[in-house]
Amino acid sequence: MGTPLGDFIRAKRDSIQPESLGLRDHGRRRSPGLRRTDVATRAGVSVEYLTRIEQGRDRSPSVAVVNALADALSLDSAERAHLRYLAKITGGECVHGARPAPARRDVRPAVLETLRLLEPGIALVTNRLGDVLAHTGGFASMMEASGLLETDAPNLTRYLFTDPRARTFFADWDAVADEQVFDLWLGPSVENAEWFRAELEPVAGADFTRRFDRHVVPQRGVLRIDHPAAQELRFHRETFELATDAQQLVVFLPADERTAHSVERFRLRPPGRLRAVT
Incomplete structure (x- = not known):
């Protein structure tokens, strides 16, 4: 083996x-x-x-x-x-089969306050499994047409491989899929990643398995979104590690003027939709 x-x-x-x-x-x-x-x-x-x-x-x-x-x-x-x-x-031992202790889903009040300060910007708190743990109203507005946030416990990795809308919403779907699968190796724990892979592999199929086994380190370039209400959006992403929580704060910054104008239109929508996903 x-x-x-x-x-x-x-x-x-x-x-x-x-x-x-x-x-x-x-x-x-x-x-x-x-x-x-x-x-x-x-x-x-x-x-x-x-x-x-x-x-x-x-x-x-x-x-x-x-x-x-x-x-x-x-x-x-x-x-x-x-x-x-x-x-x-x-060199260590991984737990196979049994469900390990679930990855932490609660977001510290100080992190939620940081998200509030980022409103009406586009930001979320996630972990390496792809769980969307909290997000700004700006993120909800941008992702409204994608279907990602329609479930009670949204997960970007699962969405990418099981929802057909993801392949058109993300212009560079292959690159985004590479990023999400590679991140499984980084935690929150080896046991969590092993269990999540076993759960996802039967429904995600060969596209997922091939990426997991390749270990290709992704480039993480500009994120391109084919948004139905705003044509193509282009974002730089700044990721801040919340090391003690095994979580990340990801902020989306417009990569060009057209995207900045489109984001401004999103900001005109009603505020106050900051959400912690429990």
């Missing part, structure tokens, strides 16, 4: 062309990318040891080995951070 660490190393190895690292192309192969021999040589480990890591038979490589593998695969800073995180959780 593989591990998240082994899956990531193998997926990354398969995605790299030898010539991009100045290595000789050995011709047609059964699988794409780098050979284990190439990576093992660059990392200074044996092929047998690399095979054990990829196959999940060695779950506790040293920090030096993890760093050497990051160098061998030419990982960028975000990918290195993800590799170190996977090494950490792979």
